[in-house]
Amino acid sequence: MxxxxxxxxxxxxxxxxxxxxxxxxxxxxxxxxxxxxxxxNSLKPLQEITGGNMMALPATWxxxxxxxxxxxxxxxxxxxxxxxxxxxxxxxxxxxVAISTVLGALNGYILTKWRFRGDTIVYGLMLFSCFIxxxxxxxxxxxxxxxxxxxxxxxxxxxxHVVYGLGFTTLYxxxxxxxxxxxxxxxxxxxxxxxxxxxxxxxxxxxxxIAVVSIIWQFTNIxxxxxxxxxFGGTSQPMTAALNNLVQSSTGVKEYNVHFAAAILAALxxxxxxxxxxxxxxxxxxxxxxxx
Amino acid sequence: MPTPVQADLRTRLQDWLPRLVLAPSFATTLLFxxxxxxxxLLLSFTGSRMLPNWTxxxxxxxxxxxxxxxxxxxxxxxxxxxxxYIAICTALGLLLxxxxxxxIRGEGVLRPIYLYPxxxxxxxxxxxxxxFLDPGIGLERVMHLWxxxxxxxxxxxxxxxxxxxxxxxxxxxxxxxVMAMFLAGLRxxxxxxxxxxxxxxxxxxQLYRRIVIPLLRPAFLSAFVILAHLAIKSYxxxxxxxxxxxxxxxxxPATFMYSYTFTRNQMGVGxxxxxxxxxxxxxxxxxxxxxxxxxxx
Numbered sequence: 001m002x003x004x005x006x007x008x009x010x011x012x013x014x015x016x017x018x019x020x021x022x023x024x025x026x027x028x029x030x031x032x033x034x035x036x037x038x039x040x041n042s043l044k045p046l047q048e049i050t051g052g053n054m055m056a057l058p059a060t061w062x063x064x065x066x067x068x069x070x071x072x073x074x075x076x077x078x079x080x081x082x083x084x085x086x087x088x089x090x091x092x093x094x095x096x097v098a099i100s101t102v103l104g105a106l107n108g109y110i111l112t113k114w115r116f117r118g119d120t121i122v123y124g125l126m127l128f129s130c131f132i133x134x135x136x137x138x139x140x141x142x143x144x145x146x147x148x149x150x151x152x153x154x155x156x157x158x159x160x161h162v163v164y165g166l167g168f169t170t171l172y173x174x175x176x177x178x179x180x181x182x183x184x185x186x187x188x189x190x191x192x193x194x195x196x197x198x199x200x201x202x203x204x205x206x207x208x209x210i211a212v213v214s215i216i217w218q219f220t221n222i223x224x225x226x227x228x229x230x231x232f233g234g235t236s237q238p239m240t241a242a243l244n245n246l247v248q249s250s251t252g253v254k255e256y257n258v259h260f261a262a263a264i265l266a267a268l269x270x271x272x273x274x275x276x277x278x279x280x281x282x283x284x285x286x287x288x289x290x291x292x
Numbered sequence: 293m294p295t296p297v298q299a300d301l302r303t304r305l306q307d308w309l310p311r312l313v314l315a316p317s318f319a320t321t322l323l324f325x326x327x328x329x330x331x332x333l334l335l336s337f338t339g340s341r342m343l344p345n346w347t348x349x350x351x352x353x354x355x356x357x358x359x360x361x362x363x364x365x366x367x368x369x370x371x372x373x374x375x376x377y378i379a380i381c382t383a384l385g386l387l388l389x390x391x392x393x394x395x396i397r398g399e400g401v402l403r404p405i406y407l408y409p410x411x412x413x414x415x416x417x418x419x420x421x422x423x424f425l426d427p428g429i430g431l432e433r434v435m436h437l438w439x440x441x442x443x444x445x446x447x448x449x450x451x452x453x454x455x456x457x458x459x460x461x462x463x464x465x466x467x468x469x470v471m472a473m474f475l476a477g478l479r480x481x482x483x484x485x486x487x488x489x490x491x492x493x494x495x496x497x498q499l500y501r502r503i504v505i506p507l508l509r510p511a512f513l514s515a516f517v518i519l520a521h522l523a524i525k526s527y528x529x530x531x532x533x534x535x536x537x538x539x540x541x542x543x544x545p546a547t548f549m550y551s552y553t554f555t556r557n558q559m560g561v562g563x564x565x566x567x568x569x570x571x572x573x574x575x576x577x578x579x580x581x582x583x584x585x586x587x588x589x
Contacts, residue, residue, distance in 0.1 A: 032405060140328040
């Protein structure tokens with residue numbers, strides 16, 4: 001997106017511009033508000049929240065809520081903090097993102113450069129799978145994971161996320177490769193290069209931008225998933241399920257400061273990815289899913 | 293695209309290799325998506341309770357489903373939520389995009405601020421808004437402490453208003469993303485067209501209403517499809533923000549399906565509700581995808 005110029009033919013008067021700036025800044029405050037609230041209150045002792053003003057900066061700064069959220073808060077019945085769940089999430093996200101991206105790249109390559117009869121139907125069926133409400137697969141998935149002995153395990157969650165991420169990764173790579181000149185691929189075929197060789201030597205070296213999109217998309221979606229985590233996580237629940245567990249727990253005092261610290265911890269990986277590579281993500285998303 | 297002339301250059305294996313590589317992905321999709329849809333569809337015609345069982349009961353589950361007040365509430369809520377969520381996100385996204393497109397200084401700072409919520413999970417969004425909207429510690433209390441003693445904001449505790457809290461949080465999360473889609477659309481519009489209209493004496497308002505907004509049609513359509521699909525799937529946000537409460541007042545089809553299937557042991561009814569959800573999404577998505585795929589050929 002940032003590659004596109006800011007040029008516009010529309011001109012606006014002074015008063016109108018002042019109004020526009022005011023509105024834009026007000027909305028910026030609206031979007032920042034929850035982050036600010038989470039941030040400042042995660043650094044306060046509890047009595048400053050229950051007895052004080054949520055918008056105020058801490059009078060006594062403390063990192064104790066963060067420490068508690070990470071290593072000692074009560075999640076369910078165990079006072080483990082979020083640490084083990086963070087590890088679950090990492091163990092789940094990394095392989096699931098890697099596998100679905102590699103398969104998506106191969107699928108996109110085949111669907112654009114090795115077309116066959118019925119490939120549009122194959123693609124259409126995979127594409128539609130991106131948009132199903134996952135409620136429709138919850139029951140059979142529970143049955144199948146149980147039969148495979150994968151219920152409540154990290155490998156089970158990896159399988160689920162790979163399966164329901166394939167549509168998206170295939171979509172991204174297909175649209176990207178569709179714009180790649182097929183003549184180059186044909187020329188390589190003439191020279192006797194095989195299927196994998198063409199992929200490895202010709203397509204892969206130019207796949208950087210779309211790989212970034214696919215990886216960020218999958219990472220964000222899988223890290224943020226709650227429905228599958230809570231349904232099939234069992235004893236290997238991911239971060240989102242643990243956070244919900246912590247916040248909804250009805251026993252004891254509500255430790256708002258710990259909840260906020262935990263929420264930021266759960267959001268941190270995707271926020272970091274977004275800050276570091278968000279630009280490429282939006283740019284690619286526009287090219288991949290909107291214009292098609 | 294292999295042609296007969298090239299065929300002899302490759303071995304038979306090479307010919308089949310692409311299809312072999314694609315096969316596992318396609319087979320998994322067929323089984324885990326379409327097979328599972330069929331499974332749930334069949335299940336919705338059985339008397340399954342805690343576990344699947346295959347005694348067929350015809351349309352009983354659907355009849356029971358639509359007789360349940362609980363489901364009626366869920367349908368009413370999704371109608372309120374989806375229409376407000378889609379309308380507000382679209383309006384706000386368009387407004388912000390148009391304003392950001394006026395050679396704004398600091399666009400590079402503002403854009404990521406509008407966009408970052410989409411990187412968060414709905415559980416995080418729900419947690420943040422849950423406490424911010426809580427009258428005991430959040431907005432209402434802040435206003436009282438700032439001296440506005442008569443201020444009340446107890447929507448999240450109210451049977452009739454809690455659904456609007458979900459709208460607020462969901463709009464907060466998604467509107468920046470819609471803004472980015474419209475902004476990309478705006479930046480794709482040829483300036484010559486606008487200049488020509490200006491020479492003809494069009495005002496800014498006319499320019500946007502008559503030329504720019506009609507040109508943004510594809511972005512409107514994409515935004516609608518994405519938002520509609522997010523709305524119907526909404527499960528996490530409801531769980532994190534209100535847990536479906538107070539009482540059952542913010543129950544949605546997604547939370548209904550989950551509780552009937554897994555905690556109330558009414559799997560047949562749960563499956564029927566999932567089928568209704570799928571059919572609603574399919575009614576929106578299939579024509580859209582069909583048009584997209586057709587166009588590309």
